[in-house]
Amino acid sequence: MFSSTKFNFIIPIISVVLGLAAGAIIMLIFGYNPILGYQALWNGVFDSGFFMSETVNRITPYILTGLAIAFAFRTGLFNIGAEGQVLVGWIASVWVGTAIDAPTVIHLPLALLAAAAAGAFWAFIPGILKAKLGVHEVIVSIMMNYVALHLTNYLIRDVMTDNSESTEQVKQTASLTNDFLIGLTGSRLHLGFIVALFMVLVMWVILERTKLGYELKAVGYNQHASNYAGMKVGRNIVISMVISGLFAGLAGAMQGLGSFGTAFTNTAFSNLGFDGIAVALLGGNNPFGVILSASLFGFLKVGALNMSTAGVPNEIIEIVIALIILFVASGFIIRWALLQLKKGERK
Amino acid sequence: MENYVIEMLNIRKEFPGIVANDNITLQVKKGEIHALLGENGAGKSTLMNVLFGLYQPEKGEIRVDGKQVEINDPNVANRLGIGMVHQHFMLIDTFTVAQNIVLGSEPKKGLKIDMKKAVREVQELSDRYGLQVDATAKISDISVGMQQRVEILKTLYRGANVVILDEPTAVLTPQEIKELIVILRTLVKEGKSIILITHKLKEIMEVCDRCTVIRKGQGIGTVEVSETNPNDLASLMVGREIHFSTDKKAAEPKETILSIEGLTVQDSRHVDMVKSLDLDIRAGEIVGIAGVDGNGQTELIEAITGLRKKSAGKVTLKNQDITNMPVRAITESGVGHIPQDRHKLGLVLDFSVGENIVLQTYYKKTYAKGGILSFKRIFDKAKALIKEYDVRTPSHLTKARALSGGNQQKAIIGREIDRNPDLLIAAQPTRGLDVGAIEFIHKRLIEQRDQGKAVLLVSFELDEILNVSDRIAVMFDGKIIATVDPKETNEQELGLLMAGSKLEKEGAHN
Ligand SMILES: Nc1ncnc2c1ncn2[C@@H]1O[C@H](COP(=O)(O)OP(=O)(O)OP(=O)(O)O)[C@@H](O)[C@H]1O
Ligand SMILES: [Mg+2]
Numbered sequence: 039m040f041s042s043t044k045f046n047f048i049i050p051i052i053s054v055v056l057g058l059a060a061g062a063i064i065m066l067i068f069g070y071n072p073i074l075g076y077q078a079l080w081n082g083v084f085d086s087g088f089f090m091s092e093t094v095n096r097i098t099p100y101i102l103t104g105l106a107i108a109f110a111f112r113t114g115l116f117n118i119g120a121e122g123q124v125l126v127g128w129i130a131s132v133w134v135g136t137a138i139d140a141p142t143v144i145h146l147p148l149a150l151l152a153a154a155a156a157g158a159f160w161a162f163i164p165g166i167l168k169a170k171l172g173v174h175e176v177i178v179s180i181m182m183n184y185v186a187l188h189l190t191n192y193l194i195r196d197v198m199t200d201n202s203e204s205t206e207q208v209k210q211t212a213s214l215t216n217d218f219l220i221g222l223t224g225s226r227l228h229l230g231f232i233v234a235l236f237m238v239l240v241m242w243v244i245l246e247r248t249k250l251g252y253e254l255k256a257v258g259y260n261q262h263a264s265n266y267a268g269m270k271v272g273r274n275i276v277i278s279m280v281i282s283g284l285f286a287g288l289a290g291a292m293q294g295l296g297s298f299g300t301a302f303t304n305t306a307f308s309n310l311g312f313d314g315i316a317v318a319l320l321g322g323n324n325p326f327g328v329i330l331s332a333s334l335f336g337f338l339k340v341g342a343l344n345m346s347t348a349g350v351p352n353e354i355i356e357i358v359i360a361l362i363i364l365f366v367a368s369g370f371i372i373r374w375a376l377l378q379l380k381k382g383e384r385k
Numbered sequence: 386m387e388n389y390v391i392e393m394l395n396i397r398k399e400f401p402g403i404v405a406n407d408n409i410t411l412q413v414k415k416g417e418i419h420a421l422l423g424e425n426g427a428g429k430s431t432l433m434n435v436l437f438g439l440y441q442p443e444k445g446e447i448r449v450d451g452k453q454v455e456i457n458d459p460n461v462a463n464r465l466g467i468g469m470v471h472q473h474f475m476l477i478d479t480f481t482v483a484q485n486i487v488l489g490s491e492p493k494k495g496l497k498i499d500m501k502k503a504v505r506e507v508q509e510l511s512d513r514y515g516l517q518v519d520a521t522a523k524i525s526d527i528s529v530g531m532q533q534r535v536e537i538l539k540t541l542y543r544g545a546n547v548v549i550l551d552e553p554t555a556v557l558t559p560q561e562i563k564e565l566i567v568i569l570r571t572l573v574k575e576g577k578s579i580i581l582i583t584h585k586l587k588e589i590m591e592v593c594d595r596c597t598v599i600r601k602g603q604g605i606g607t608v609e610v611s612e613t614n615p616n617d618l619a620s621l622m623v624g625r626e627i628h629f630s631t632d633k634k635a636a637e638p639k640e641t642i643l644s645i646e647g648l649t650v651q652d653s654r655h656v657d658m659v660k661s662l663d664l665d666i667r668a669g670e671i672v673g674i675a676g677v678d679g680n681g682q683t684e685l686i687e688a689i690t691g692l693r694k695k696s697a698g699k700v701t702l703k704n705q706d707i708t709n710m711p712v713r714a715i716t717e718s719g720v721g722h723i724p725q726d727r728h729k730l731g732l733v734l735d736f737s738v739g740e741n742i743v744l745q746t747y748y749k750k751t752y753a754k755g756g757i758l759s760f761k762r763i764f765d766k767a768k769a770l771i772k773e774y775d776v777r778t779p780s781h782l783t784k785a786r787a788l789s790g791g792n793q794q795k796a797i798i799g800r801e802i803d804r805n806p807d808l809l810i811a812a813q814p815t816r817g818l819d820v821g822a823i824e825f826i827h828k829r830l831i832e833q834r835d836q837g838k839a840v841l842l843v844s845f846e847l848d849e850i851l852n853v854s855d856r857i858a859v860m861f862d863g864k865i866i867a868t869v870d871p872k873e874t875n876e877q878e879l880g881l882l883m884a885g886s887k888l889e890k891e892g893a894h895n
Contacts, residue, residue, distance in 0.1 A: 247757055247760075248757055248758060249747060249756050249758055250756060259736065260729075260733045262730050263730055263732060266690075266731070267712075267744045268711070268712040268713025
């Protein structure tokens with residue numbers, strides 16, 4: 039018999055393998071060479087320090103949005119609003135990064151804090167509406183995503199700049215980039231991954247070691263029993279959303295203070311928040327699992343850019359990712375298949 | 386050769402860390418009611434889940450009508466004529482009775498479901514077996530007893546020849562139990578065979594033909610009910626002597642602990658369920674509330690513990706007004722609560738047993754310092770309570786969900802008594818427990834009383850009320866309509882009072 043923890047590992051791994059295999063079959067069907075295609079994918083990341091660094095920069099915000107979604111899931115909530123929380127976190131970090139003069143030790147933490155606070159506030163709104171009025175968090179968060187998109191565009195165009203599409207660069211004192219790393223790789227590799235890895239620990243500690251995490255999980259699992267145990271159910275829902283939003287806000291700061299060093303207007307969503315759902319799902323909603331799944335996603339997305347050198351359209355990778363998610367989500371089918379296999383062996 | 390419908394031979398079923406069934410043999414004759422008896426966690430539900438195809442046994446053989454079969458999912462079981470009514474019903478609330486029953490095997494008219502035919506068939510079936518079910522009623526509108534009959538109908542509709550009932554009477558009122566027994570007899574008369582799991586020896590003696598006993602996963606044997614008695618059954622099952630009526634010395638009530646004045650409570654539909662109720666409980670006494678389900682007992686408890694708003698009245702605990710306090714403040718001022726619905730209120734099923742043990746105390750200094758939990762201390766406490774209250778679980782890290790029903794209850798009771806509350810509220814504390822565990826729980830309640838605590842016991846079991854209480858308050862239509870001395874009353878009188886008739890004896894009303 040497989041224990042459920044074993045399944046938590048096996049299902050994502052099988053899903054990834056199946057997803058890649060399906061991608062290969064699709065490439066074959068459309069007359070591409072899958073070996074060359076995947077080789078190009080691999081080389082696209084590992085051939086140069088520059089692209090490896092780009093991959094790390096891609097992974098960093100994925101870890102944080104993955105954590106945001108996973109944290110909400112673990113406490114019984116679906117924070118589909120991570121997308122909007124990323125945007126407001128992004129702009130808040132850039133605002134502090136451009137508007138203030140201070141030494142790095144103050145400026146950088148302050149800018150990160152602003153991003154976290156903005157994301158947290160953006161998640162607070164669906165949280166409080168769910169706690170007080172019972173409105174489902176998914177509905178409100180989706181609306182908040184649109185509000186964030188248009189609000190940040192407005193702020194960039196009409197408040198932070200004079201009708202420009204992009205803000206100025208954040209001051210060096212607030213930047214996550216670092217001359218040494220830039221010199222080493224020639225890329226914009228920034229220190230955000232340290233922040234992200236630190237937040238992985240934060241999430242693990244909160245959920246597995248603290249009184250707060252105990253309450254949040256209890257409320258997520260069973261509101262009636264939590265109420266019976268004297269917990270404040272509404273308050274815990276709000277706190278869950280706020281912490282989730284804080285992770286997402288920081289993901290925005292990774293872009294604003296790191297990868298781009300600026301904020302610019304968007305006509306559509308960045309998808310960082312939405313991809314976070316996939317990251318969390320593949321990572322089994324476990325903070326360490328999120329590191330692995332974010333890494334896979336970052337790798338696939340960056341490597342895909344190189345696939346055209348093998349004549350393979352890089353959209354194929356979007357299909358592979360979608361299939362992986364499909365396989366994870368239908369994990370019970372895999373579980374069933376495994377059990378049948380097991381039974382077959384017994385006879 | 387005997388004529389067996391079902392034979393389960395040398396069945397073995399393991400779970401991580403535990404052997405739930407170890408070489409168990411169960412043989413059911415055609416047309417008999419066969420009891421399955423065993424302590425909490427003995428492996429009864431597991432064995433039946435194996436028969437119903439929900440679990441695959443590691444070893445053993447199953448025969449239906451003498452033919453060896455492999456039952457690897459419930460559909461196969463259905464096809465073989467085996468039906469099961471689980472302890473927790475599996476009905477869809479928003480569907481009607483008929484919709485629930487035909488679900489998955491609907492009569493079709495072209496591509497459409499022929500609902501008219503479904504209703505007709507269900508109604509015919511119900512009438513034939515005297516189940517008195519209204520095929521067009523919605524599940525959410527019917528009583529628990531009726532829902533159970535719907536579950537039985539569901540198995541019959543699928544052509545069950547053998548019906549498994551897993552603790553059907555645990556959730557029923559005494560009246561409903563009587564009705565169920567009549568139904569079981571009708572089923573047998575129609576040629577069905579029944580496997581009945583129950584902890585109530587009285588019921589086994591009354592309706593069953595034979596009884597198979599299992600202890601700690603092992604088959605002990607099968608006995609003819611006509612050749613045995615409750616005492617023998619109990620000792621077979623537990624492996625030692627059991628005392629049915631608990632010895633206790635006379636109560637020595639002292640100062641008033643809980644005082645309720647003019648309490649009025651509404652349910653979620655804003656109907657008054659508790660109506661201007663007065664009740665005092667003193668230190669060193671057990672007050673039992675007797676009443677038919679639905680006369681306001683649940684609302685009364687929820688109001689005392691702060692889970693439900695009070696619309697009028699006052700509740701005082703040790704001279705402290707707790708009327709409008711939040712739940713935790715009430716808990717901390719000295720109230721322990723063993724809730725009636727253990728899955729809904731009493732446990733977080735996806736938490737480990739250890740985590741559930743501290744559900745009421747996790748935030749206290751002993752367990753949480755600076756917001757960080759000390760799992761060492763939490764698990765030390767859990768291990769101690771698991772031992773003291775004989776909670777059968779592979780470990781304190783096992784999810785509460787994986788425990789047998791009775792063991793979940795023991796964990797809750799341990800948690801609540803261990804906090805040493807001045808007032809202990811026990812709602813249906815022994816529902817689903819085996820006789821050994823019941824004896825144990827009753828002792829603990831009396832022990833609390835002897836240590837000068839006040840105990841409020843709510844139970845639908847008149848035996849339990851009569852045995853354990855020092856004073857019985859009869860609740861009818863939201864009010865306490867009589868208070869009687871258990872030594873001066875009996876089941877008949879209580880039954881009448883519970884139905885709302887006034888007390889005739891002068892002076893018994895104190
Ligand atoms: N799904 C499961 N996973 C792990 N252990 C389980 C599972 N189901 C049951 N067990 C364990 O197997 C043993 C037998 O459980 P079972 O539910 O069959 O007991 P039972 O005789 O029905 O008890 P009760 O009278 O309390 O309902 C218990 O120790 C229980 O903890
Ligand atoms: Mg059971």
